[in-house]
Amino acid sequence: MNAIANGIELSEDLIRKFDKSGPRYTSYPTADRFGTDFGEQSYLTYLEQRASRKINPPLSIYVHLPFCESLCYFCACNKIITKDHERVAEYLRYLEKEMDLVAARIGPDHTVVQLHLGGGTPTFFNADELRQLMTMLRGRFAYAPDAELGIEIDPRTVRAGTMALLAELGFNRNSFGVQDFDPQVQQAVNRIQPLEMVEQAVRDSRAAGFQSTNADLIYGLPKQTLESFGRTLDSLIHLSPDRIALYNYAHLPSRFKAQRQIVESDLPSAEARLQIFLMSTRRLLDAGYEYIGLDHFAKPGDELNLARLNKTLHRNFQGYTTRAECDLIGLGVSAISKVGDSYSQAVRTVKEYCRHLDDGHLPIEKGRALSHDDLLRRHVIMTLMCSAPLEFDAINASFGIDFVRYFAPEIAQLGQFEEAGLITIDDDAIRVTPKGRLFVRASSMVFDKYLGQPTIVKFSKLI
Incomplete structure (x- = not known):
C-alpha cells in the first residue's frame, strides 16, 4: 500500500524491503569503531594541531550531565540515578578541571557557535548549579552572537521560572522528552508526566522567548497501540512544537540494564510498529510539518527545513543541524569530541573520570584518527x-x-x-x-x- 503525504510517498512494500538494521550516522566511522590505541596523547596532538593553525573551523561544545532522579525503563543513555546534589557539586568541580585542560591546549580561537547540554537530565541541575556551569563555560570560551545554545529538558523537572532562567543564561533552543502521553505507556516505562505538565512547560518556553522548541516521541514502547499513539499525536500537534523527533525504540535489554524492567510481551509487534510509523508520518506531514530526514520533522519556516531546501543541512552528534562543519569539544563522562581528522571519547564512569583528572590527565578512553x-x-x-x-x-x-x-x-x-x-x-x-x-x-x-x-x-x- 502506498500513500502520498505532503509530497512524501510512503510505500509499505519498500519499507519492508529496505527495513534493515544499521547506524544512524551521527559520525563516520561510527563510535563502535573507536579503539583504545587512540588515547589522551593522541587527542592532545589534534588539539595542538588546531592551536598551531591560523584558520580553524568554529567550535561546538557538548556537555554530558549524567544525573537523573528516576529511571526511565526505555533509556539507553549513560546516566546516574540519584537525588543527591552533592554529586553535582563534585561533578562541576571536575568539569572545570577538564575545561581548563582543554582550553589551555586548544589555542587562541575559542569561538563557539553551538552548545548543547545533554544527559541524563540537564535540568536535574538547580538554578545555582546551572549558573555555575554557564559561568565556567563562558569564562573559557567565546560565544558567537548568533550561537545556538540548546538544552534537553525533562518536563517533570520544570518549575515556575525554570524556562525564564534558562533563557536568562542564554539558551535559545530546547528539547522536551515527551515520548508518549498515554498513561498506560508512561506507567510501563516508569515516566509519569501528564499532558498538562508538558503544555505548561511549552507555554513557559514560548513566554521566555526560546527560538525553537523540539519534542521527542518514541514509538514501539510497551502498551502502545495505533489508537493510543494517535491520541498522543493529536495532543502534540495541538502543542505545535517547532520540531518533532519520532524515534524508533530499540529494545536491547542485554546491552541496557534499564530495559530489562520492560515486559517484552507488552511491546507492539513488528507489524504494529510499522503501522504506527506510517500513521505518525502521515499525520505529521498532513499537519504541515516537513520531513527533514531519518526521524526528524520541522515546520516549513524552521531553520532546519530552510537548510534542507538550500542544501546547507549538516549532521553531527546532535543530529541534523544548520551549523557548518565544526570542531566538537565533548566534556563530561562518555562525551565524544571531533577535533581535526579525529574522534575521541571519554571514559564512561564518574569514578574513572575523576581519577584521570586528579592525575592531571584528560579522561580519554578511546578514539580514532581518520584516514x-x-x-x-x-x-x-x-x-x-x-x-x-x-x-x-x-x-x-x-x-x-x-x-x-x-x-x-x-x-x-x-x-x-x-x-x-x-x-x-x-x-x-x-x-x-x-x-x-x-x-x-x-x-x-x-x-x-x-x-x-x-x-x-x-x-x-x-x-
Missing part, C-alpha cells in the same frame, strides 16, 4: 543523510579521486535503490529522490566499509 578514505566516505555518507546530491566533480576535486572508478562496487550495489526509484545515478551525480528521502540510512550504508567487519554493537532498524 583519507574515512574522510571521503564520511563526506559521501553525510551528504546522502542530508538528501543532498553527490556531485562527482566536486568530490573528485576535494579528494583527488575519480568517484566512478573509486566507488564502482558501491555504485553497482546502489542499483537496487535506483531500480526502486529511491535515487538516480547519472554521469555527474547521485541524487536522492523525494521518495528516497525516507531510505537514506539504507542507501548510505552501501558506502560504509566497516559494516561487514565484526562488532559487538547491535544497530536499530529503520522502522
Whole structure:
C-alpha cells in the first residue's frame, strides 16, 4: 500500500524491503569503531594541531550531565540515578578541571557557535548549579552572537521560572522528552508526566522567548497501540512544537540494564510498529510539518527545513543541524569530541573520570584518527543523510579521486535503490529522490566499509 503525504510517498512494500538494521550516522566511522590505541596523547596532538593553525573551523561544545532522579525503563543513555546534589557539586568541580585542560591546549580561537547540554537530565541541575556551569563555560570560551545554545529538558523537572532562567543564561533552543502521553505507556516505562505538565512547560518556553522548541516521541514502547499513539499525536500537534523527533525504540535489554524492567510481551509487534510509523508520518506531514530526514520533522519556516531546501543541512552528534562543519569539544563522562581528522571519547564512569583528572590527565578512553578514505566516505555518507546530491566533480576535486572508478562496487550495489526509484545515478551525480528521502540510512550504508567487519554493537532498524 502506498500513500502520498505532503509530497512524501510512503510505500509499505519498500519499507519492508529496505527495513534493515544499521547506524544512524551521527559520525563516520561510527563510535563502535573507536579503539583504545587512540588515547589522551593522541587527542592532545589534534588539539595542538588546531592551536598551531591560523584558520580553524568554529567550535561546538557538548556537555554530558549524567544525573537523573528516576529511571526511565526505555533509556539507553549513560546516566546516574540519584537525588543527591552533592554529586553535582563534585561533578562541576571536575568539569572545570577538564575545561581548563582543554582550553589551555586548544589555542587562541575559542569561538563557539553551538552548545548543547545533554544527559541524563540537564535540568536535574538547580538554578545555582546551572549558573555555575554557564559561568565556567563562558569564562573559557567565546560565544558567537548568533550561537545556538540548546538544552534537553525533562518536563517533570520544570518549575515556575525554570524556562525564564534558562533563557536568562542564554539558551535559545530546547528539547522536551515527551515520548508518549498515554498513561498506560508512561506507567510501563516508569515516566509519569501528564499532558498538562508538558503544555505548561511549552507555554513557559514560548513566554521566555526560546527560538525553537523540539519534542521527542518514541514509538514501539510497551502498551502502545495505533489508537493510543494517535491520541498522543493529536495532543502534540495541538502543542505545535517547532520540531518533532519520532524515534524508533530499540529494545536491547542485554546491552541496557534499564530495559530489562520492560515486559517484552507488552511491546507492539513488528507489524504494529510499522503501522504506527506510517500513521505518525502521515499525520505529521498532513499537519504541515516537513520531513527533514531519518526521524526528524520541522515546520516549513524552521531553520532546519530552510537548510534542507538550500542544501546547507549538516549532521553531527546532535543530529541534523544548520551549523557548518565544526570542531566538537565533548566534556563530561562518555562525551565524544571531533577535533581535526579525529574522534575521541571519554571514559564512561564518574569514578574513572575523576581519577584521570586528579592525575592531571584528560579522561580519554578511546578514539580514532581518520584516514583519507574515512574522510571521503564520511563526506559521501553525510551528504546522502542530508538528501543532498553527490556531485562527482566536486568530490573528485576535494579528494583527488575519480568517484566512478573509486566507488564502482558501491555504485553497482546502489542499483537496487535506483531500480526502486529511491535515487538516480547519472554521469555527474547521485541524487536522492523525494521518495528516497525516507531510505537514506539504507542507501548510505552501501558506502560504509566497516559494516561487514565484526562488532559487538547491535544497530536499530529503520522502522
